[in-house]
Amino acid sequence: MTHASFRLPRPWRAAAVAAAAALCLASPVAAQSFKLGVVTFLSGPAAESFGVPAGNAAKMMVEQFNKGAAPAPYNKTGFGGMKIEMVMVDEAGGAAKQVQEMRNLYQRENVDAIVGYIGSGDCLAVAPAAEELKKLLVLFDCGTPRIFEDASPKYVFRTASHAAMDNISLTRYLKSRNIKADSFNMINQDYAWGQDSKADFVAAMGVLYPNAKPGADLLPKFGAGQYGTEVSALASRPADLTYSSMWGGDLQAFILQADARGALKDTTLVLSAADHVLPGLLNKVPDGTVLGARGAYGILSARSPLNDWFQGAYQQATGVPPVQASYRVTQALMGLKLAVEKAMAANGGKKPSTEQIADALRGSTWDSPGGQIRMALGGGQQAIQGTAIGRTKYDAAAKRVIAVDIQTFPAECTMPPAGVKSLDWIKAGMQGAKC
Structure with a gap:
């Protein structure tokens, strides 16, 4: 059996060649x-x-x-x-x-x-x-x-x-609002984030609130979930501030358990990275909580x-x-x-x-x-x-937590200069900060 040959008409051949050429030119990125x-x-x-x-x-x-x-x-x-x-x-x-x-x-x-x-x-x-x-x-x-x-x-x-940004901006916010901080308790997760955050916060408080006295220093393990012992410790040692860098499910569980036992009534709760837990906690977060979002994000944006x-x-x-x-x-x-x-x-x-x-x-x-x-x-x-810090307020009509009294901080106010370690910079008085 023979096969008849097939040849495109000349105008079609020219168009096909042009299309193929265009495809080849486009293919290096498109493909x-x-x-x-x-x-x-x-x-x-x-x-x-x-x-x-x-x-x-x-x-x-x-x-x-x-x-x-x-x-x-x-x-x-x-x-x-x-x-x-x-x-x-x-x-x-x-x-x-x-x-x-x-x-x-x-x-x-x-x-x-x-x-x-x-x-x-x-x-x-x-x-x-x-x-x-x-x-x-x-x-x-x-x-x-x-x-x-x-x-x-x-x-x-x-x-x-x-994290230096979070803790420096928190303490600067407290100072600029004249929030009482003669004493403070702390609860942070026991791993790099919690330990570094605590060190930065304590150092910044030492600069801006040199007479403030640290009280409870609690370090539950990441993912602990149950905080009965920690809540009891905080309740037995009341302080002006209760600081935490906890986040995620750990922070949600801690606030729910502390709220149920009234451990947050007579203290200002100070949270460095907490905006993400607000939708799940709603009115369980005490009004007036000082709150960061690790940047000018969400309700602080x-x-x-x-x-x-x-x-x-x-x-x-x-x-x-x-x-x-x-x-x-x-x-x-x-x-x-x-x-x-x-x-x-x-x-x-x-x-x-x-x-x-x-x-x-x-x-x-x-x-x-x-x-x-x-x-x-x-x-x-x-x-x-840059970043922002604010205070929480529960909007009952909208059934959500909003941020009020928001203050923004430029990057040069809360981060060390190049070549200087954060903790060293904080302890030295945050020299050169542009606020």
Whole structure:
């Protein structure tokens, strides 16, 4: 059997050749993707109020980026035309497990970068492992200052301020409002975040309230859940302030148990990172609680076109307002997106290498829903940002907690200068702070 040959008419052949040429020209970027690992708590006591909101924001932002639906300068499709493929991993399980999970993301899933990690203990474990692998790691949360104060990584970045900001802004707020603080009790989780936060708060109080006397110093383990012993200790040693850097399910459980026993009635509760537990606690949080959100986020955030867009898009996607974890993962993704696109532009429009992206992210500045982010410390790999502190008030008609008497603090007021360790700077009187 013979086969008849088939040949396109000349005009069609010309059109087909032109179309094929156009496809070839477009294919280097269009055919590529950027594979992104995202790590957050999806199970355990830190999931409901913190890890899941972060994961929801990551999903929403990747979807918005891939549709080209985010506001300028974030409106290019994907990352510079490359579709973002996201792989999300649960942070639960401890530091050793997270190091292995991270290696799997890089070596088996072949992700181009990871944005992740909430627990300070996890960050301290995965950061040196990422550096060893020479892979890009963008920490979006974890507050311990040790990541960049005790090391000088090349491939690890943190796109949010560390915990010194939270505790310095808290004490500055107390002082500016003339809140009585002759004595203070403390309860913090017994791991890097709680220990570092406590040290910063005590040091800042020593500068701004030199005559204040510390009382109870309680360090329950992370995830303890039951705080009967601690509540009894606080009730037996009343103080003007009760300070805590606890967060997630631990903070929710502590406030519920302390409230039930009246242990918070005659003290001003001072919480460094607590906005995310308010939707679940409502009127169980004492009115007048001094509250931080680890940035100008959520109920402490300022109106701006970018923040209005983010809050509206997040609420439409999830049915609830965004909290600090949602903001922090979003600003990380925005910073990474701009860095990838800057690196692509310098690479002739081709997908950039890990080193090229790191060079573009290092020392960069961008606007986020919570304000401007500047990679100003740690050799340009640790962010600084402004923050806000306020006091809580339960709005019975709206059935939600709102923030009142809000005060904002610029980054230069609450973060040390480059090359100076946070605790050393605080103890020396925070010299050079611009408030």
